[in-house]
Amino acid sequence: MTKVLTSPGKYVQGKKVIKQIGDYIKNLGEKALIIADPIVKELFLADLETGLKNFDYEIEFFKGECSKVEIERFKKKAAAEDADIIIGMGGGKTLDTSKAVAYYSQLPVVIVPTIAATDAPCSALSVIYTEDGVFEEYLFLPKNPDIVIVDTEIVAKAPVRFLVSGMGDALATYFEATASAVTRKTAMSGGTPTMTALYLAELCYNTLLKYGVSAKKAAEAGVVTEALEKIIEANTLLSGLGFESGGLAAAHAIHNGFTVLEETHAKTHGEKVAYSTLVQMVLEGRDPAEIEKVMNFCQEVGLPTTLADLGITEVTDNKILKVAEASCSKDETIHNMPFAVDAEMVKDAILAVDALSKNFNK
Numbered sequence: 001m002t003k004v005l006t007s008p009g010k011y012v013q014g015k016k017v018i019k020q021i022g023d024y025i026k027n028l029g030e031k032a033l034i035i036a037d038p039i040v041k042e043l044f045l046a047d048l049e050t051g052l053k054n055f056d057y058e059i060e061f062f063k064g065e066c067s068k069v070e071i072e073r074f075k076k077k078a079a080a081e082d083a084d085i086i087i088g089m090g091g092g093k094t095l096d097t098s099k100a101v102a103y104y105s106q107l108p109v110v111i112v113p114t115i116a117a118t119d120a121p122c123s124a125l126s127v128i129y130t131e132d133g134v135f136e137e138y139l140f141l142p143k144n145p146d147i148v149i150v151d152t153e154i155v156a157k158a159p160v161r162f163l164v165s166g167m168g169d170a171l172a173t174y175f176e177a178t179a180s181a182v183t184r185k186t187a188m189s190g191g192t193p194t195m196t197a198l199y200l201a202e203l204c205y206n207t208l209l210k211y212g213v214s215a216k217k218a219a220e221a222g223v224v225t226e227a228l229e230k231i232i233e234a235n236t237l238l239s240g241l242g243f244e245s246g247g248l249a250a251a252h253a254i255h256n257g258f259t260v261l262e263e264t265h266a267k268t269h270g271e272k273v274a275y276s277t278l279v280q281m282v283l284e285g286r287d288p289a290e291i292e293k294v295m296n297f298c299q300e301v302g303l304p305t306t307l308a309d310l311g312i313t314e315v316t317d318n319k320i321l322k323v324a325e326a327s328c329s330k331d332e333t334i335h336n337m338p339f340a341v342d343a344e345m346v347k348d349a350i351l352a353v354d355a356l357s358k359n360f361n362k
């Protein structure tokens with residue numbers, strides 16, 4: 001029962017920090033290959049160039065999928081350019097690609113997220129897809145990124161749905177870490193959770209409830225406030241460390257179950273995870289007042305609380321049972337829950353969340 005906490009080497013967050021990126025990375029190497037989402041060219045190239053004015057670098061743009069072909073393309077480019085640092089800048093897919101390229105090239109990696117939508121920035125994991133976007137495998141990396149640098153002005157100006165999705169993903173962290181800690185399951189860190197990881201997960205939850213709505217308003221206005229800073233930290237650092245060193249349980253398994261339904265594909269990871277967190281709470285038989293509190297939060301920030309919100313407008317028992325069965329497949333993290341869970345229980349809990357939500361004024 002060894003406890004393990006894993007984290008990036010350094011985490012930097014603030015308005016306009018991109019303009020100082022050179023200062024943060026200068027000890028890591030001398031020439032960077034920047035793997036950049038195409039959005040970087042449109043919006044942030046000037047600031048990035050300012051940040052790297054005394055630094056040798058080459059930029060190559062990401063084609064949209066974290067696939068083995070794309071990873072190989074960048075690995076060759078890094079070798080051809082004699083790069084000794086990889087910088088990834090963009091959304092989760094660009095960042096996962098950059099981490100994989102750095103691993104295969106045995107180089108340090110600096111991660112610059114341009115949205116706060118997922119746990120990808122801080123983790124020692126890349127999610128690999130085929131070139132057509134079908135999930136292929138998890139690539140577990142031997143270490144987390146060397147430095148994560150979050151420019152909060154960039155995140156504030158991104159579409160608000162990404163920030164809200166990040167809150168949905170972060171919402172699950174406390175509930176899943178708490179559940180799997182009871183069972184003392186090994187987390188992705190390779191050990192059971194430290195007190196620190198569990199406290200970070202709790203801090204993540206409390207931060208969302210307290211600052212989520214204000215942060216969303218700031219992002220709608222495209223401005224950086226202290227509330228937005230706190231939510232970016234919760235979505236990126238607290239949720240990232242909390243999931244990796246705290247553990248997953250029912251919510252992410254139910255999310256995976258929802259992906260079997262075509263109609264949920266237009267919804268983001270975080271949106272599906274938020275609904276699935278409510279399902280986990282119902283499975284656990286949590287205090288209805290607590291469920292109501294989380295449901296209110298979801299409705300206030302615009303996360304789904306009904307099946308229709310998730311794109312499932314024609315609800316049948318059979319369809320929901322399929323989701324539940326997929327959530328309960330053998331290797332799923334739902335089996336980290338402190339009690340035995342089967343597909344019938346999950347199906348009922350999914351339908352119960354939908355019914356409960358309809359009691360609230362939307």
Ligand SMILES: NC(=O)c1ccc[n+]([C@@H]2O[C@H](COP(=O)([O-])OP(=O)(O)OC[C@H]3O[C@@H](n4cnc5c(N)ncnc54)[C@H](O)[C@@H]3O)[C@@H](O)[C@H]2O)c1
Nearest residue numbers: 039091092093094114115117118119120123125126127158
């Ligand atoms: N490695 C991990 O631990 C981990 C954890 C969770 C999710 N993931 C992975 O992350 C990926 C999803 O991440 P994502 O939602 O960030 O997807 P993404 O990287 O595809 O980005 C979503 C979209 O946002 C755009 N974008 C990025 N920054 C922007 C900005 N500032 N303004 C406007 N548009 C911007 C991108 O161009 C893209 O079209 C999935 O592949 C998932 O498997 C990985």
Ligand SMILES: [Zn+2]
Nearest residue numbers: 119169269273
């Ligand atoms: Zn997640």
